[in-house]
Amino acid sequence: MKPGKFLLLIYISLTLMIVPGCWSRRELNSLSISQAIAVDLEPDGKIVLTFLFVKPDSGQKQMGGGSGSGMSYVLVSEKGETLFDTQRDIYLSLPRKLFMGQNSLVIYSEQAARAGLGPLMDLFFRHKDFRLTNYVFVTRGKASDMLKFQPNLESNPVREIFGAITYAHMRVSKTIPKDIKDFLIDLGAPGIEPVLPEIELVPKLAGEELPQSGSSGGGGPSQKTKLRLAGMAVFKEDKFVDWLSPDETRALHFAVAMGHLGIEIIPGPSDKKLAVEIIGGTSKIKPIVKNGRLFIRIESTSAANIGETMGVKGIDNPDLINELNKETENVIRERIEKLVKKAQKEYRSDFMGFGSAIWREMPQYWKEIENEWDELFTEIPVEVVVKVDIKGIGMASDYSNER
CATH class of the missing domain: 3.30.300.210 (Nutrient germinant receptor protein C, domain 3)
Structure with missing residues (x-):
């Protein structure tokens, strides 16, 4: 073998030993994995972000038959001037690195939607981890409240909401699922304005309320309300205009x-x-x-x-x-x-x-x-x-x- 080819082979071999290293790896036990984000806007213009994180050991407790007294998720909120600034300040309360690659829902308050969702979505479509397939909702009250109800069948509110929006539009047609990509496409397309599904908490009927076991101390998820998807939020460009009722949403389906x-x-x-x-x-x-x-x-x-x-x-x-x-x-x-x-x-x-x-x-x-x-x-x-x-x-x- 010629000396030049031999040296090239050695160089390639050494390079292959170095390059495949996991330089960008992120260990699961070093991440705070976000599943949902609620965006509220206060009267003074400050943004409040609320993240729902699944506790890393929640699956082991459920499989091990624990007492079940603790929730399998935790909510962390922070306030700031912009989404990026507020998202970074979440680290002041987190013991691990924030990871939004598994996030599936974003919920905006009506007040935030009235101010305009364009600036309040900018971070999400720029962030390298965030997926544009996240479902988006608007609620009449505080967005963070939508992460505080007691789910009926699932282990946390995110899974309950995700399942509901997946099946409701196929069976009832009183809501229309939309993700961030859909909103951005409608926002930029000529001759059409965006709509987003409404999400709300409604009181449970008398037959739905179950007796609570143990102490009914504050701070836990509400057991007197339930999730409801019905109707749509109408926009003019990126600003909220008003609501469509469930029957009006049905008409939109037909039209x-x-x-x-x-x-x-x-x-x-x-x-x-x-x-x-x-x-x-x-x-x-x-x-x-x-x-x-x-x-x-x-x-x-x-x-x-x-x-x-x-x-x-x-x-x-x-x-x-x-x-x-x-x-x-x-x-x-x-x-x-x-x-x-x-x-x-x-x-x-x-x-x-x-x-x-x-x-x-x-x-x-x-x-x-x-x-x-x-x-x-x-x-x-x-x-x-x-x-x-x-x-x-x-x-x-x-x-x-x-x-």
């Missing part, structure tokens, strides 16, 4: 094809009511220029089943099914029309994405009206076309028969 699922209560014969289960569908927002005038057409098509008859007879009658199709269409159409009116006249926020539809379908026309869209949006005529097809009536016949 923009975020999900055609859930239950509609429909009037039936003899003043009885039926539950119609929406099982799927499609929607399209169509911008149309006719005779030089722009208008929007919302086309919503849904498939459905009869979920509950509440004593209505003859549910297999084709004439009754046709009547129920029309009643369901009327309910959905009226709901969408009310939402459009609220968006245009009250909130003046194009969170349904009419402008975005124009930008996609008529890019040249959008360039002509883009600068005037805020005013044009409030006056543009909107036509709502709804089609419902009830395909199934269930496996059971009428539960009682005339004798």
Whole structure:
């Protein structure tokens, strides 16, 4: 072997011995692993960050059958001028290095959202550990309170919230999951304003309250309230405007094809009511220029089943099914029309994405009206076309028969 190649081989071998070292490793037992962050804004403009950390030995205690008197997580809060400054001051109360790579939720108070979420998200999409797939919520009260309730089934509030948002929108359609990436995309896209899901704590019903064992000392999580996901927060650019109710959120699902699922209560014969289960569908927002005038057409098509008859007879009658199709269409159409009116006249926020539809379908026309869209949006005529097809009536016949 030539001397030059031999020296090169030695150099490469020595380099390989040095380079693979774990220079950037982070030992698990040296980290404070954050699972949720609550962001509150005080009247004086100070930011309050609250982190939920899972205790490192909580899993061992649960597997070992401990007393269960202690919580498996801890909350740590700090106050500061900016998010970055406040996040660094958390170290004044932490015995380990903060790690946000496993964080899954960010909750903002209404006051913080009114001030504008753009500056209050800047740290998160710049931080090397933070993932933009974190779910984002807005709450009417203090954001930190949303990390203090007693979870029903899970070991900590974060897992309870994460599970609820994962399944609720697929079964109920009264909420819409959004992550930081979704918010930033809507914020930067033309012709659409962001929305974020609302999260709140509501009093437990009488049948839900269980007797507490041991002392009921203060400082622990509230056992008189429970998590509830219902409705959405509407924004104009990055600033909070107002709330959508659960029914208005359902209308948003139907209008923009975020999900055609859930239950509609429909009037039936003899003043009885039926539950119609929406099982799927499609929607399209169509911008149309006719005779030089722009208008929007919302086309919503849904498939459905009869979920509950509440004593209505003859549910297999084709004439009754046709009547129920029309009643369901009327309910959905009226709901969408009310939402459009609220968006245009009250909130003046194009969170349904009419402008975005124009930008996609008529890019040249959008360039002509883009600068005037805020005013044009409030006056543009909107036509709502709804089609419902009830395909199934269930496996059971009428539960009682005339004798």
